[in-house]
Amino acid sequence: VATPGTPPHRGRLDLDEYVEGIRRGDRVVLARAITLVESTLPSDADLAVRLLDALLSETGRSRRVGITGVPGVGKSTFIDALGMHIVRGRGERVAVLTVDPSSAISGGSILGDKVRMETLANEPGAFVRPSASRGRLGGVAAHTREAILLCEAAGYRNVLVETVGVGQSETAVRSMTDFFLLLMLPGAGDELQGVKRGIMEVVDAVAITKVDGDNRPGAERARAEYRSALHLFPASPDGWIPRVLMCSALTGEGIAEIWQMVLEHHEQQNASGHLQTRRSRQAVDWMHELIGRELERRFQSHPAVADVLPGLEDDVAQGRMVSRAAAREALTRFGL
Ligand SMILES: Nc1nc2c(ncn2[C@@H]2O[C@H](COP(=O)(O)OP(=O)(O)OP(=O)(O)O)[C@@H](O)[C@H]2O)c(=O)[nH]1
Numbered sequence: 001v002a003t004p005g006t007p008p009h010r011g012r013l014d015l016d017e018y019v020e021g022i023r024r025g026d027r028v029v030l031a032r033a034i035t036l037v038e039s040t041l042p043s044d045a046d047l048a049v050r051l052l053d054a055l056l057s058e059t060g061r062s063r064r065v066g067i068t069g070v071p072g073v074g075k076s077t078f079i080d081a082l083g084m085h086i087v088r089g090r091g092e093r094v095a096v097l098t099v100d101p102s103s104a105i106s107g108g109s110i111l112g113d114k115v116r117m118e119t120l121a122n123e124p125g126a127f128v129r130p131s132a133s134r135g136r137l138g139g140v141a142a143h144t145r146e147a148i149l150l151c152e153a154a155g156y157r158n159v160l161v162e163t164v165g166v167g168q169s170e171t172a173v174r175s176m177t178d179f180f181l182l183l184m185l186p187g188a189g190d191e192l193q194g195v196k197r198g199i200m201e202v203v204d205a206v207a208i209t210k211v212d213g214d215n216r217p218g219a220e221r222a223r224a225e226y227r228s229a230l231h232l233f234p235a236s237p238d239g240w241i242p243r244v245l246m247c248s249a250l251t252g253e254g255i256a257e258i259w260q261m262v263l264e265h266h267e268q269q270n271a272s273g274h275l276q277t278r279r280s281r282q283a284v285d286w287m288h289e290l291i292g293r294e295l296e297r298r299f300q301s302h303p304a305v306a307d308v309l310p311g312l313e314d315d316v317a318q319g320r321m322v323s324r325a326a327a328r329e330a331l332t333r334f335g336l
């Protein structure tokens, strides 16, 4: 139990305090609960599971939107503008989470996002939680998935997840959201190289951002290019046809239209049952991934395995043993 003055990342509340705090939408308790689920301490894991379990029936009632794009494309600025539109324009609350695999290295991104989402972070209807990335990406994304659930239980009907469009983080974010938006810069071609191959195939929309000032002519060309690029992919079984829109977080142009599209998508997918299908699949996939990770972790840390693994690796590398025999040997040691 936390004592007054204990920094949030040290002290723990008890289960009821978390549950009650989240139910009344207390942002401080919500932040502390996210810290709890982010924790890698074995002693926190049990409480985290009990907390998520206690709140399960209060989750699911939000629009989960993933927003990706290359570094510097304008994600945080866009989210700031979009979040303000949701809060001020629509009178709804919004939670913003970020998955940033690089912040462990750069260390500067947390502050950066706070500064860039300054307007939104000061809004009473908004909850902005920059990623406190410490470990490997899988860990960060895992926490984000659970943080979404906590935000939903705290009454946020809109959850925006920012992730930088490099590495695997975007795949992870797509697998925890209902709508996946790719931000692109005006002036096509070059930027297509910058984003990960294959990403265009899994987006629900492309938003060309920074469409202001000198960028406008390039934006029109980019829109035509992205439209034809999206046309090359087979139609999605959920019946949604990806769109290409233009916006500027600076002038606010196009922001309301993009949110309108998200609302339309949500209604359509909800009515057709595809929303539930997508979420069910995500939840089951995630369960399997957690099982896989835990098995891997136990396998790697099993003393009898750890004893022989380096030797087996060497034998395989030097051609003294076939991979299959070595794998069998290691698994036998594990007890399989
Ligand atoms: N002209 C113009 N500049 C913008 C717009 N949106 C963002 N910017 C600028 O682009 C730069 C990067 O914006 P960010 O929002 O930090 O970009 P980001 O994609 O979140 O960056 P990372 O989180 O570092 O990957 C900043 O200097 C912004 O001021 C826009 O709509 N128009």
Ligand SMILES: [Mg+2]
Residues within 6 Å of the ligand: 075, 076, 077, 113, 116, 162
């Ligand atoms: Mg950012």
